[in-house]
Amino acid sequence: MxxxxxxxxxxxxxxxxxxxxxxxxxxxxxxxxxxxxxPLWGSNGVAFGPDGRLYVAQFLAGPISAVDPVSGEIETVVPLDGPVQAPDDLAFGADGSMYIADLPAGRVWRRTPAGAYHLVSDEVEVPNGITCIGDRLFVNEMRVDGRLLELFPDGSRGPKVVAEGLAMGNAMQQGPDGLLYYPQIVVGELWRVPPDGGVPELVASDVPGPVGARFDRDGMLVGVSSGMSGQLTRIDVFGDGRRSVLATGVPGIDNLAIDAAGRMFLSSYAGGGVTVLRPDGRSRELVPQSxxxxxxxxxxxxxxxxxxxxxxxxxxxxxxxxxxxxxxxxxxxxxxxxxxxxxxxxxxxxxxxxxxxxxxxxxxxxxxxxxxxxxxxxxxxxxxxxxxxxxxxxxxxxxxxxxxxxxxxxxxxxxxxxxxxxxxxxxxxxxxxxxxxxxxxxxxxxxxxxxxxxxxxxxxxxxxxxxxxxxxxxxxxxxxxxxxxxxxxxxxxPPGIEREEPDPVPGVAGRPRRxxxxxxxxxxxxxxxxxxxxxxxxxxxx
The missing domain is CATH 2.120.10.30 (TolB, C-terminal domain)
Incomplete structure (x- = not known):
């Protein structure tokens, strides 16, 4: 040794x-x-908040932390003993509210800028990928034959089905063309659909284990794969369809967020931490894995x-x-x-x-x-x-x-x-x-x-x-x-913290028993x- x-x-x-x-x-x-x-119990969904910090959902234990993108300093924002059980993805609305996909519990939460929690919906099965378009909120279901839904935080109506028949959806984003782009993990494909509903369209196939669809600063669609090599597949969906593949070396990538400088902040469900990948290909650990x-x-x-x-x-x-x-x-x-x-x-x-x-x-x-x-x-x-x-x-x-x-x-x-x-x-x-x-x-x-x-x-x-x-x-x-x-x-x-483990979801990797x-x-x-x-x-x- x-x-x-x-x-x-x-x-x-x-x-x-x-x-x-x-x-x-x-x-x-x-x-x-x-x-x-x-420092993190895994790292799953990541998104930049209104304050410029990177917010990291930790499915394995329950907290959500804010990370300074320069120093890596960490502050717990959603605590272990709060109402959220197992956050897997998160997004921010136009008013600064944080929306949280609480996967095993089948709930979607809103956390106001003042820190108050409101239950948006408990009618989503295995909620995971979540995104906001202005004041509009969308979430998909990480299950076979899942749905992509629009939710209404004001409680004015129940969930609206935007697309259905998904083969396990996950992290999604609105593209430059105004459409919603989302992965289907089981079949290795990236799709898009109008936010108001319509006929979904296949964008790319043969993307290994895609867990996310993101757009970089050049307008290229990035398919995020979750395997050992940490593969990112860049696709020119508005041009000739050419592809390039980058093996980041980050095992078990779960999600990524991109800042104004084009830097990618990669999370890992396998080892936790946050890795920063620069446009020139250089990388560094912002929050170390362990x-x-x-x-x-x-x-x-x-x-x-x-x-x-x-x-x-x-x-x-x-x-x-x-x-x-x-x-x-x-x-x-x-x-x-x-x-x-x-x-x-x-x-x-x-x-x-x-x-x-x-x-x-x-x-x-x-x-x-x-x-x-x-x-x-x-x-x-x-x-x-x-x-x-x-x-x-x-x-x-x-x-x-x-x-x-x-x-x-x-x-x-x-x-x-x-x-x-x-x-x-x-x-x-x-x-x-x-x-x-x-x-x-x-x-x-x-x-x-x-x-x-x-x-x-x-x-x-x-x-x-x-x-x-x-x-x-x-x-x-x-x-x-x-x-x-x-x-x-x-x-x-930690001492003083008591939590009940959520019931396992069939077919979904649940939280570990201690x-x-x-x-x-x-x-x-x-x-x-x-x-x-x-x-x-x-x-x-x-």
Whole structure:
């Protein structure tokens, strides 16, 4: 491993602790960050406000922040505990009001310049792409057979259908010709339609995974693609139709905003942050990327650290400047464990996957599981998964299918094995750690815990993260003796914030269930997912 941040690096403002004064405490372990904290919980819709700042919607947690386009200074404008649950896109009206697409809740909000919130509509299914033309408000639905609607904030009438049959719409904009331009993600196409309605017209096809349609200062239509390369496709729709493709190198672009100088401000749902792309091709990070979670964490035999980060699999570089490299875009990546040159992952969409590090190829081992979360390697190198939604612990052999090791649990979150091959599972809602016996019976190993999640065994000790108390505790496997190892851990939402997760929307990548993972590194240190601030913490014995 390369150099990591010194313990003093823990004293810095983060999204978990704006004061920068709180830090983890442990007498037994030296705690250090392996990457810089993430100032944003992902970055999705972006738009310039009347004050000239760039406003960034953070779908993964709920806030909207204003970013100074020069300094990168960030101010939270729509807080975590406000009425907006999961903003995915935003736009500003002529009077300075902010309009917000609250995707899972199916709501569209208006936030006045004075900071008051008004519900514009709850009749839009999966609202996402949103734009204003003067005082007029338009929004589309990110679903198959979706609609493009005009909404009326004054409540004078219900939604008016402008176009329908969309194959998952997203970020849209009025073009120089006065028409509305919008993407259809599933079919890889860009379309346009008059704002008053009419016959939609196909503008461009073969645009990979388009999540946005924007116009640059030269009047070129820019199709925004969401893949690994961060591709932008510039199309001369008012001339000869010629195209040019730019690979920005920003994985998982979600949206972009263009200022008067022609600079593009790119957001990333995969890694957060904001990247500025100049007309001459130069780029810089205005707000640095990092981890949006992380959730599952692991280390391979060489000590390289990997994190499952909901929308991606990342390699944690372990540098003082805080790099995280995106290896692959995934949907709902949650748990991860290393075995040789392979990483086994769980996805909240119900899959267990194996990713080969050399070939950079994922393959599906199992599908149709109900919210699989924590994962560990059991006997014979077979991945074993906590299937949270089904209350089971299952093994997933390479030959296919699953083997149920235990059933009848309430809310299993993670699994771990000791050196004798015994399996342990954390029961978050019951506040317990259970042991799975060879016959499938469950015995209570530890109880009275506050929301135990991540599990790992180190020698003769078992460790778990008590998320309710934000501390790490250990248990002697032989005597059951309990000891608090570290306190004041930045896991979960910031202190004082309570939020209910919106129900998942079928077919749409939802918000992750909070999970503070644990792993053992080859040098005997512990790795912890500090999902409150977007870092991986290394705990080394003093």
């Amino acid at each position: 390369t150099a990591v941040l010194a313990p003093a690096g823990l004293a810095a403002p983060t999204r978990f602790d704006p004061t920068g004064r709180a830090r983890p405490h442990s007498r037994r372990w030296r705690i250090e960050r392996l990457n810089r904290p993430n 981890l949006n979670g992380p959730f599952g964490v692991t280390a391979d035999a060489r000590g390289t650290v990997y994190a499952a980060d909901h929308y991606r699999l990342g390699r944690v570089e372990g540098r003082a400047d805080g790099g995280v490299q995106t290896l692959e875009i995934f949907n709902g990546a949650h748990g991860v464990v290393a075995l040789g040159r392979e990483l086994h992952l769980t996805s909240e969409t119900g899959e267990v996957l194996t990713y080969h590090l050399g070939e950079r190829t994922p393959r599906v081992r199992a599908a149709g599981l109900r919210l699989p979360m924590g994962i560990a390697v059991g006997a014979g190198g077979v991945p074993v998964v906590a299937e949270t939604g089904a209350g089971r612990v299952v093994a997933v052999p390479a030959a296919g299918g699953i083997t149920v090791l235990a059933a009848g649990l309430d809310h299993p979150v993670d699994v771990a094995f000791d050196e004798e091959g015994r399996c342990y599972v954390s029961e978050e809602r019951r506040g317990a750690v259970l042991r799975v016996e060879s016959n499938g019976a469950l015995t209570t190993f530890a109880s009275g815990l506050g929301g135990p999640q991540g599990l790992v065994v180190r020698g003769s000790e078992l460790f778990t993260v008590e998320t309710e108390h934000r501390r790490l505790v250990s248990f002697c496997l032989e005597t059951g003796r309990r000891r608090v190892e570290a306190e004041r851990l930045p896991v979960g939402l 999970f503070a993972g644990l792993a053992l590194a080859p040098d005997g240190s512990l790795l912890l997912s500090a999902n409150g601030e977007g870092t991986v913490l290394r705990l080394s014995p003093r």
